[in-house]
Amino acid sequence: MPIDTRLTAVAVPGSRPLADYLAGLGGDTQPGPGPIVVPVQGAGSAGIDSCLGAPAAEVIARAEATGNAGDLTSVVIGPGGCPGPFLFLGLGDESPAAMRKAGAAVGRRVAPGRALVTSALHGKPAEAAHAFVVGLLLGSYRFALARDDAAPDDAAPNGTAPDGAAPDDTAPGEVRLLVAAPDEHADVLAAAGTVAGAVALARDLTNMPSGRKTPAWLADEAVAVAAGRGLTARVWDAGELAANGFGGLLAVGSGSARPPRLIELSYRPERWQRHVVLVGKGITFDSGGLSLKPSDGMKLMKTDMAGGAVVIAVMSALARLGIQSRVTGLVAAAENMPSGSALRPGDVITHFGGRTVEVLNTDAEGRLVLADALAYADAVLQPDAVVDIATLTGSVRVALGTQMAAMYASDERMARDLLAAAAVSGDALWRMPLVDDYRDALDSPVADLANIPHGERARAGSIDAALFLREFTGGRPWAHLDIAGAARSTSDDGENSKGATGYGTRLLLAWLAADDRAPLTTGNGAPLAAGDRAPLAAGDRAPTVPAGTPGSPSLA
Numbered sequence: 001m002p003i004d005t006r007l008t009a010v011a012v013p014g015s016r017p018l019a020d021y022l023a024g025l026g027g028d029t030q031p032g033p034g035p036i037v038v039p040v041q042g043a044g045s046a047g048i049d050s051c052l053g054a055p056a057a058e059v060i061a062r063a064e065a066t067g068n069a070g071d072l073t074s075v076v077i078g079p080g081g082c083p084g085p086f087l088f089l090g091l092g093d094e095s096p097a098a099m100r101k102a103g104a105a106v107g108r109r110v111a112p113g114r115a116l117v118t119s120a121l122h123g124k125p126a127e128a129a130h131a132f133v134v135g136l137l138l139g140s141y142r143f144a145l146a147r148d149d150a151a152p153d154d155a156a157p158n159g160t161a162p163d164g165a166a167p168d169d170t171a172p173g174e175v176r177l178l179v180a181a182p183d184e185h186a187d188v189l190a191a192a193g194t195v196a197g198a199v200a201l202a203r204d205l206t207n208m209p210s211g212r213k214t215p216a217w218l219a220d221e222a223v224a225v226a227a228g229r230g231l232t233a234r235v236w237d238a239g240e241l242a243a244n245g246f247g248g249l250l251a252v253g254s255g256s257a258r259p260p261r262l263i264e265l266s267y268r269p270e271r272w273q274r275h276v277v278l279v280g281k282g283i284t285f286d287s288g289g290l291s292l293k294p295s296d297g298m299k300l301m302k303t304d305m306a307g308g309a310v311v312i313a314v315m316s317a318l319a320r321l322g323i324q325s326r327v328t329g330l331v332a333a334a335e336n337m338p339s340g341s342a343l344r345p346g347d348v349i350t351h352f353g354g355r356t357v358e359v360l361n362t363d364a365e366g367r368l369v370l371a372d373a374l375a376y377a378d379a380v381l382q383p384d385a386v387v388d389i390a391t392l393t394g395s396v397r398v399a400l401g402t403q404m405a406a407m408y409a410s411d412e413r414m415a416r417d418l419l420a421a422a423a424v425s426g427d428a429l430w431r432m433p434l435v436d437d438y439r440d441a442l443d444s445p446v447a448d449l450a451n452i453p454h455g456e457r458a459r460a461g462s463i464d465a466a467l468f469l470r471e472f473t474g475g476r477p478w479a480h481l482d483i484a485g486a487a488r489s490t491s492d493d494g495e496n497s498k499g500a501t502g503y504g505t506r507l508l509l510a511w512l513a514a515d516d517r518a519p520l521t522t523g524n525g526a527p528l529a530a531g532d533r534a535p536l537a538a539g540d541r542a543p544t545v546p547a548g549t550p551g552s553p554s555l556a
Contacts, residue, residue, distance in 0.1 A: 003200045005110050005140040006174045007133065009189060010117075011182040018119040019047030021178055022082055034114035034173075035074075035087045037106055040067040043088060046119070051082035059088075066090055069098035070105040070494070089120060099128045100135035100426055104495040107139025110173035119178040121185070129185045130192045131426070134506070136175060137196035138495040143207045194320045195509055199502035201225070202306070202313035206487070206500030210285035210302040214258040215333035218284060218305065222263045222312050222331065230319035236262035246376070247350040248368040251359070253334035255289055255342025260334035262373065263308070265315045272326035274515065277383040278315070278508065279373045281366045281390035282308030282333030289336045289343055289362030303500055304366070306487035307389040308333060310504040317509055324516040328381055332369035336362070348447045352376050355472065356447040364451045366392050367465050371472045378474035385414060386473055387511075389481040389504050395461030396432075397485035404428035405486040405503060408466035411477035418479055418511055426495070427486070427507035432462065439467050481507075 012021045018038060038046060043056040052059045052075065065073035069092025074085055089106065092098030102120065110116055121129050179185060205213075205221060219235040226233035238259035241249055246262060253260030263282070283304040287293060293301070308331035315329040343349070347359045349368070353375040357368065370388055377386055396406040407429050409415035415431055422429035438460055441453035449471060453459050466480045486503040489496040 002141050002143050002204055003137050003196065004112065004142075004172045005107065005137060006172045007137075007189065007193065008174060008176045009179050009182075009184070009186070010176050011180070011184070012119075012122070012178045013180055016045070016047035017122045017178045017180070018117075021117065021119075022048070022051065025083065034111060034116045035085050035109060036083065037072075037087045037089045037109075037116060037118035037120065039091050039118075039120050040065050040071075040088050041091050041094070048082070048086075051084075052086065063088065068092055070101035072105050072109065089118070091120065094124070094128055096127055096131035096424070097426060099124075099131040101494050103132040103135025103137075104139030106175070107136040107141075108492065110136075110140045110175060112173050113171040115174040115176055117176045117178065122178050123180055126185055126188045130188045133177075133189055133192035134196050134199075134426075135495045137193065138199055138497070138502075139492075140173070141200055141203060141497045143203060143497075143499060145209075191321060194317050195506055198313040198317040198509065199505045201316055202309040202502035202505045203497070203500040205309035205312060206303045206306045206502070208302070210335070213284045213302065213305070215253070215261040215282070215284055215335060216258065218282060218308065218331070218333050219261040219263050222265060225312055225316045226265055229316045230267065231315055232266045232268075234264040234266075236264070244352070245350065245354070246352050246372045248352070248357070248370075248372040249332055249334055251343045251347070251349045252283075252289070252336050252362075252365045252368050255339040256335035256337040257339075258284075258335050260332075260369075262376075263312075263329075263331035263333060265312065265329040265331075267315060267318045267323070267327045267329075269319075269324055269326065272324060274385070275326040275328070275381070275383045276512065276515070277328045277330065277377040277381055277386045278311045279370060279377060279386065279388040280308035280311030280329070280331045281305065281370055281388075281392065282331040283366055283369065284333060284335050286336045286363070286365065287338060289365060290338050291345060291361045291363040292338055293363060300488060303488055304391050305331075305333065306391050306500060307481075307483060307504070309500070310389055310483075310502065310508065313502065313505045314508045314512075317505075318512070321509065321513060323509075323512050325512055327512065328377070328383065330373040330377060332373040334365075334369055336365045351472070353379055353472075355449075358444040358447040358450040360450050360452050360454065364465075366390050367451060367468050370469055374469060374472040374478075375474075378472065378476060383476065385411070385477045385479075387414075387418075387479045387481065387508065388469060389483060389508070391484040391487050392465050392480075392482045393462040393484055396482040399432075399462065400430055400485055402485040402489065404430050406430055406432045406462055406482040407479055408432050408434050408463075408470075408482070409479040410434065410470060410473070410475075411479070414477050414479050417514060418507070421511035421514055422507050424514075425506035425510040427503055427505075429481070429507065432466070432482075434466060434470065435460070435463055438463055442468055442471075 065088040067090040071090035286304040441457040444450040
């Protein structure tokens, strides 16, 4: 498991929880060698002066512990007989962002087979507790294919070795969270663990090398996730895609010996009232096709299915979080490779539903597979809202960097709610404009539209891609998340680890949870009855197939 950390809530009432906890240690309850993490904020009244051999405020000053969010400072303790070592942790302003950063710093100090103790959550509000635990678990995330994650059968349950032996470095690390009461934040901590686990799943799928990660492999992983999480799964193979007119997926996958798949996951709780479709780009490797990328441009292209990974991860957490909306996840999975059978610049392809597209650059392939999935969602699934998520354009990374993603939205409520969810979740988001005046740049003389503007037209790369995708949404409430910058991290930074970040998982889960709490109304403003669906917008299309019918970051 990439998150190999166990959390244990330890109830310690009173105003000096850390001192009382340390005073009660002894015998078999002593933690294995691991640090005791003391928040700088409030350390002076924590009652640990005797352990430190000097007043805590004086030790903090000498150690130059700043108190800034995520700052961890080691100290040498006096002969007080207390376990150690001690680390002073900065909580900053104790906002959710600061608590996530602080939690991530603690998570990176968790060691296998050792127990770490902290009072950072004692007396804190639920929002701060959730943020700290999410940050802690994501900070402890590691991805390494060579790692043996199995703990030995005789490992003690608290991370210490049996019979007083040295701690077992193959056992999970443990963090003991001191809380004021046995049930304090129990539901919050469980939800935080579910969210962090979903992000870890997205990271796992995205970090997997493409030699193993074929479209079929990704589909198998999605089916396995569905089996244990209250979902139903359907995988469309190449034959079914061809029979039902998914020309974008087939064209992009035509150059690879490993054929494409459309993954469809369904979550349908009782008494659902709103149906949301999530669509993820699942390009398991992007060479650029015949519009070949340079070598450096391919190095990170195992992560070009990050959007699809996020969709699978979000779907995995819905039941555990008690989401009340019906949610369908679609992952358009293909491998974009050059060969004699590959898609060629100048080809015209026909997407699901009949719209034709002139392909001017095969490295703008992500929008081609998403277009099929969006058209299918509109015509067959008929949702009340659609969100697609994709590592689509390098343009957005130039505009926004690597710490936030771009959002394009056709619906004001969706835009507002997604921005609110971004603020709560920590997945930063910036709304970008859908400039209608740019739409004619996608006109084609031989097809309904082109996948990129013709050479003589001005380009606004990320906007062009969003405008292209909008053509396939049928006028439904829709948002497009371009995560080309935020999906990958070049270093450990806050709750992000080097490699895939799982960006969008927390955002979409927060949005769906908040959407459950929003009042649902019929077209005339009356509340919906239980089990009713929100009405379709005017102009929505009926299904076009019978019921039950089975990037380069700079471009794609």
